[in-house]
Amino acid sequence: MFVAGVDLGSGYCKCVILKDNDIVAKAMYPIEGDPQRISKKMMNEMFSSLKVKANGVKIVCTGRNRKKLTLKNQEMPEITCIANGAYKLIPSVRTIVDVGALTNKVIKINSEGRVMDYVINDKCASGSGMFLELVAKALEVDISKLGELAAQSNNPLTITNQCSIFGESEVIYLVNEGKNESDIAAGVCNSIAGQLFSLLKRINMEEDVTLVGGVAHNVQIRRNLEHRLNLTLKTFPLDPFYIGAYGAALYASEMQ
Amino acid sequence: MTGKVVILDDDCNILAQKVIPVKKLPVLTVNALMEDVLPRVGVKDISEITYCVGTGYGRRNIPLSNETISEITCHGTGAHHNLSSVRTVIDIGGQDCKIIRLNAQGNLKNFIMNEKCAAGTGRYLELMAETLGLTLDELGTLSLKAKNPLALASKCSIYARQEVMQLISDGIKKPALAAAINKAMAERVINLAEKIGLEPDIAISGGVAKNIGVVSNMERMIGIKFKQFSVDPQIIGALGAALIARKAYQKQNR
Numbered sequence: 005m006f007v008a009g010v011d012l013g014s015g016y017c018k019c020v021i022l023k024d025n026d027i028v029a030k031a032m033y034p035i036e037g038d039p040q041r042i043s044k045k046m047m048n049e050m051f052s053s054l055k056v057k058a059n060g061v062k063i064v065c066t067g068r069n070r071k072k073l074t075l076k077n078q079e080m081p082e083i084t085c086i087a088n089g090a091y092k093l094i095p096s097v098r099t100i101v102d103v104g105a106l107t108n109k110v111i112k113i114n115s116e117g118r119v120m121d122y123v124i125n126d127k128c129a130s131g132s133g134m135f136l137e138l139v140a141k142a143l144e145v146d147i148s149k150l151g152e153l154a155a156q157s158n159n160p161l162t163i164t165n166q167c168s169i170f171g172e173s174e175v176i177y178l179v180n181e182g183k184n185e186s187d188i189a190a191g192v193c194n195s196i197a198g199q200l201f202s203l204l205k206r207i208n209m210e211e212d213v214t215l216v217g218g219v220a221h222n223v224q225i226r227r228n229l230e231h232r233l234n235l236t237l238k239t240f241p242l243d244p245f246y247i248g249a250y251g252a253a254l255y256a257s258e259m260q
Numbered sequence: 261m262t263g264k265v266v267i268l269d270d271d272c273n274i275l276a277q278k279v280i281p282v283k284k285l286p287v288l289t290v291n292a293l294m295e296d297v298l299p300r301v302g303v304k305d306i307s308e309i310t311y312c313v314g315t316g317y318g319r320r321n322i323p324l325s326n327e328t329i330s331e332i333t334c335h336g337t338g339a340h341h342n343l344s345s346v347r348t349v350i351d352i353g354g355q356d357c358k359i360i361r362l363n364a365q366g367n368l369k370n371f372i373m374n375e376k377c378a379a380g381t382g383r384y385l386e387l388m389a390e391t392l393g394l395t396l397d398e399l400g401t402l403s404l405k406a407k408n409p410l411a412l413a414s415k416c417s418i419y420a421r422q423e424v425m426q427l428i429s430d431g432i433k434k435p436a437l438a439a440a441i442n443k444a445m446a447e448r449v450i451n452l453a454e455k456i457g458l459e460p461d462i463a464i465s466g467g468v469a470k471n472i473g474v475v476s477n478m479e480r481m482i483g484i485k486f487k488q489f490s491v492d493p494q495i496i497g498a499l500g501a502a503l504i505a506r507k508a509y510q511k512q513n514r
Binding site: 014132 | 285355376378379383384387415416417418422
């Protein structure tokens with residue numbers, strides 16, 4: 005029996021398909037244009053490659069744009085799905101840091117995986133994945149390489165602006181001044197880690213702690229956050245991009 | 261976002277002025293400005309400039325300046341000189357927004373500034389114009405054609421960009437979006453201004469003063485018509501800097 009979880013965020017659409025609780029397919033598309041059209045196209049491609057009919061699959065959708073997916077049986081909030089997916093993969097996890105394209109969240113769960121508390125920065129895009137994307141563009145490096153570039157730095161710069169738009173201007177200025185690119189990248193990554201650290205301070209953090217979302221791939225942000233927290237962040241046996249979608253798929257499998 | 265220069269003679273007459281988009285580095289902007297204005301006033305060498313005051317975001321990087329003065333002081337000085345009845349100057353620059361309160365003598369009474377968040381600054385409008393595929397000028401004029409102006413839910417520039425992109429794909433027309441953007445911009449500035457109060461006469465300096473959509477929204481919100489400067493509102497800060505330079509030179513040579 006196939007079930008699907010879709011995480012239709014602001015930056016990417018992520019989908020996980022399970023068969024008898026095992027992951028049989030996963031895919032991710034950047035959202036450039038209409039989320040509705042992109043998610044539909046992606047789902048159809050995934051279903052046809054598995055040779056299953058869409059109407060026979062239970063689908064749970066989460067993410068900021070979840071209302072836009074027409075093909076679904078149920079909607080679930082992101083916080084619930086992220087908690088569900090993270091807990092299933094690492095039962096010892098109690099605090100989850102989610103860095104999205106536009107918002108950052110910290111979620112606290114108990115020993116049964118239930119959400120106990122959460123904090124969100126949804127007032128502005130400071131410290132979000134979008135900032136990292138703008139910086140990657142300004143430095144002319146692929147966003148997936150930004151963490152490694154930053155990790156080479158011996159002398160990280162300080163980025164003074166919190167606002168992503170002003171931060172982008174600051175980075176462009178530093179590039180024009182001829183500053184070392186890895187030092188700039190490290191400054192940016194440390195600034196994001198600093199903002200995640202501030203968000204964590206607003207909640208009564210408990211170990212184990214883990215990082216989800218695409219930014220979890222960034223080695224410098226991870227390292228800097230670990231340094232500030234003086235602990236090791238737990239890593240998933242699944243690409244951290246898909247934790248929310250996986251959590252949604254688990255809910256879908258409970259629906260039968 | 262722009263560099264401006266004003267050259268004054270002994271009697272405070274503007275001999276030359278110029279506004280250009282900033283180059284990669286402040287020093288390059290200054291050089292380009294000087295190459296433009298100096299020949300026009302018959303100055304062959306930069307050393308003939310007797311006194312130079314630098315102001316603005318990049319003021320510490322102007323090689324020929326004798327001293328640097330804050331933008332607040334320069335905008336206040338320039339505004340009072342050009343329009344002595346002015347008591348409140350709203351300066352909307354590329355990287356910040358300032359509300360400056362002056363007394364009858366043109367001295368600074370109070371000010372408030374947003375330099376932390378791009379919303380409510382020129383950068384916000386630039387980003388929105390880019391998203392709509394319009395120039396900054398078009399963003400102002402097009403908004404006047406809107407029949408049913410919308411309201412944007414987002415304050416953050418990045419959130420607003422996502423929202424506008426969604427509204428475009430929902431089929432909302434550009435004039436309605438331009439109007440919504442200008443209204444949101446006006447709200448940010450007025451919200452900031454109301455923290456220190458607005459005393460008439462009020463005038464707007466900076467590039468955004470040329471956006472009729474933003475200006476008319478602000479006027480409607482506070483119910484007061486703004487006074488117009490008799491010079492380009494974008495050079496008020498540079499004019500103030502030049503006036504301070506002239507005074508400093510006279511004091512030096514007394």
